[in-house]
């Protein structure tokens with residue numbers, strides 16, 4: 001199978017044509033109930049199908065949260081597989097939020113799962129954790145480059161607990177997050193129009209005080225249920241705001257199961273992002 005165009009280029013095109021919004025597919029048990037569905041495989045399937053039908057033809061990125069599918073075992077994974085294929089078919093880029101991170105040899109197996117074009121779970125990009133050492137991600141970085149996929153590396157996560165690790169100081173005085181961001185910048189050096197190695201930086205964090213100039217996309221979760229709003233983006237990302245992919249899950253999903261209401265909510269977030277970025 002021929003490789004895809006590099007993920008960074010595909011993402012840039014999607015952001016320019018569809019707007020940069022990413023909507024998460026997070027089938028929380030409480031959301032299934034709120035949608036009038038059972039917390040079972042049929043409910044999971046209906047929920048996921050509805051979100052894909054509502055949004056895959058209009059948002060740049062859909063981000064299934066793997067954990068919510070894994071909790072149903074093999075049948076949940078089958079729903080996930082089908083939704084990845086359907087979302088990609090409808091034109092959305094699929095970012096698998098799996099946050100994998102392990103020793104390099106095991107990382108190779110994760111890379112084969114999400115980043116090999118022949119895998120049933122092949123996704124346009126996957127989230128990974130660098131906190132076993134950035135070098136442990138090499139199999140994923142190489143597999144992504146070979147298939148035209150992307151990798152989003154956790155840098156500064158949206159949860160308050162992340163700071164004790166990510167803000168800690170390394171031997172050369174940089175924060176651990178900055179060290180990881182510098183590795184990402186090195187991976188993306190020279191890539192045009194955008195590198196394929198992205199960073200995850202929470203929209204909840206205020207002035208982050210790190211250099212976000214990585215020549216790659218910046219995934220910004222935390223908008224909606226975690227309290228951040230699109231208006232916070234310029235303050236968090238400064239000059240780099242043009243490379244931000246703002247991510248919302250429950251903030252949109254709570255409007256289901258009505259397809260029109262899901263679409264309206266995504267459009268509202270997208271409009272708010274546009275005005276925040278234009279008005280900075």
Ligand SMILES: O=c1ccn([C@@H]2O[C@H](COP(=O)(O)O)[C@@H](O)[C@H]2O)c(=O)[nH]1
Nearest residue numbers: 024065157158221222225226248249250
């Ligand atoms: O720093 C991070 C990294 C990932 N996430 C994920 O994004 C969604 C957020 O869901 P909301 O309903 O919009 O709060 C979820 O899947 C997280 O695992 C994050 O929140 N923060």
